[in-house]
Amino acid sequence: MPVLVCDTTSEYPSVAALLKLWPLLTAAQIKVVDCTKEVRNTIKGLSLQKLLSARTWADLSFFALIKPTRNVLPIRSLYGDLQNKSNIPNIGVNSLISDEPIWYAGPDLAAAVLLGTRPKILKAFKTIPSGPQPGMKSVSIGSRDFQSHNR
Numbered sequence: 001m002p003v004l005v006c007d008t009t010s011e012y013p014s015v016a017a018l019l020k021l022w023p024l025l026t027a028a029q030i031k032v033v034d035c036t037k038e039v040r041n042t043i044k045g046l047s048l049q050k051l052l053s054a055r056t057w058a059d060l061s062f063f064a065l066i067k068p069t070r071n072v073l074p075i076r077s078l079y080g081d082l083q084n085k086s087n088i089p090n091i092g093v094n095s096l097i098s099d100e101p102i103w104y105a106g107p108d109l110a111a112a113v114l115l116g117t118r119p120k121i122l123k124a125f126k127t128i129p130s131g132p133q134p135g136m137k138s139v140s141i142g143s144r145d146f147q148s149h150n151r
Contacts, residue, residue, distance in 0.1 A: 002052055015107065018057035026136055027129030039064055039106070039124035046113045060106030064124035068096040072115040074108055 016022070024030060042059050050056045073096045078087035093111075096102075101122055109119050 002048070015057075018054055019061045019107070020058045021061065023129040024127055026132050028131040028133050029129075031128045031130060032125050033128055034123070035062055035126045036064075036121065036124045040121050042106075043109060043113060043118060043121060046110055048114060051110060051114065057107075060110055062106045062124050062126040063103055064106070064109060064119070065101045065103050065122045066109070066119040067101050067122060068098045069120060070095050070097055071112045071117040071119045072096070073104060073112050073119070 039062050046056075072093060074091050075094050075096055076089065076091050077094075079090050079092055080087040093115075095117075104119070109121075112119055
């Protein structure tokens with residue numbers, strides 16, 4: 001089984017870097033564009049091997065409206081002891097059926113594919129950044145003082 005080493009203590013920054021989200025955070029404007037056909041093709045062609053490549057992750061920067069039909073997906077719900085009414089809101093990964101379509105992010109749909117369920121994509125969109133915000137400038141992190149302090 002191929003293994004990809006991930007720093008789980010920096011999960012959110014790592015995923016943001018893989019999805020190439022920084023330009024969205026610094027953009028002066030953001031456009032929303034339909035990418036339904038592109039997303040359907042992306043999901044159709046996913047495999048474990050492709051998801052181990054950082055290049056594939058940039059293609060997962062989308063949101064899709066799906067019709068869940070026993071797809072294994074993360075679901076925010078109440079979990080716990082129903083008899084003692086100690087339900088705790090949390091996220092679980094479960095087989096999901098819904099009469100109503102639900103929006104999901106690309107990486108969640110990629111995980112569903114790896115778990116053997118291909119979601120039916122009704123429509124999808126992605127965000128496109130346009131230009132940097134006024135006043136944005138580069139900064140240097142990791143000065144000599146910082147490096148020598150950590151030795």
